[in-house]
Amino acid sequence: MINKDAIAKLSPLARKGYAAFMASGACVILFLAYIFGSILFEEYWLDKRYEREGIHVEGVIISFRHFQTTGKGAERFTGFYPDVLFTTPTGPVTLKASAGSPFAEHQQRELIGQKVAVVYLPDQPEKARIVQWPDRLSGSTWMVFLLCSAVSVFVLYCASVIWPRAGTSKKIP
Numbered sequence: 001m002i003n004k005d006a007i008a009k010l011s012p013l014a015r016k017g018y019a020a021f022m023a024s025g026a027c028v029i030l031f032l033a034y035i036f037g038s039i040l041f042e043e044y045w046l047d048k049r050y051e052r053e054g055i056h057v058e059g060v061i062i063s064f065r066h067f068q069t070t071g072k073g074a075e076r077f078t079g080f081y082p083d084v085l086f087t088t089p090t091g092p093v094t095l096k097a098s099a100g101s102p103f104a105e106h107q108q109r110e111l112i113g114q115k116v117a118v119v120y121l122p123d124q125p126e127k128a129r130i131v132q133w134p135d136r137l138s139g140s141t142w143m144v145f146l147l148c149s150a151v152s153v154f155v156l157y158c159a160s161v162i163w164p165r166a167g168t169s170k171k172i173p
C-alpha cells in the first residue's frame with residue numbers, strides 16, 4: 001500500500017511537504033470528528049437530564065403532519081412527521097415529534113396507533129422526547145464519527161511513514 005522505495009527517492013523537503021499535507025488533512029478530518037462527537041455528547045447529556053429529571057409515560061402515535069422546510073437540502077427534511085399523544089397530570093399533550101428524517105408512507109401506516117416511550121420534564125411537558133422510535137435506525141452519527149477517526153488515524157500513520165527520519169534518507173545526485 002505504501003511504496004517505501006518511491007518515498008525514499010523523494011527529497012527530504014518533498015517528504016516533509018507531503019507529510020505536512022497529509023497531517024493537515026488528518027487534522028481537518030479530526031475536526032469533523034470532533035464536531036460530530038460534540039453533537040453526540042450534547043445529545044447524551046440532554047438525554048441524561050431527561051433520564052434524571054424526566055417523567056416516563058407511554059404515548060401513542062395518533063397522526064402524521066406534513067412539514068415543509070426551505071433552503072439548501074430542503075427535500076431531505078420535507079415530509080411527514082408524527083404527532084404523539086401522551087397524558088400528564090394536568091391533561092393530555094400532543095407532541096409534534098421529529099425523528100431526524102421524515103417517515104415514508106409505508107412506515108406511517110405501520111406506526112399509526114403504536115405506543116412509544118415518552119419522557120418529559122415536569123415543568124416543560126410540551127418539550128417531551130420520544131425515547132426510541134420503533135423500527136428506526138439510530139447511531140448513524142456514531143458511524144460517521146468512527147469513520148472520521150479511523151481515516152484520521154490512517155492518514156496520520158501514512159504521514160509518519162513519509163516523514164524523513166534522521167540519517168535514513170538517501171541522497172540522490
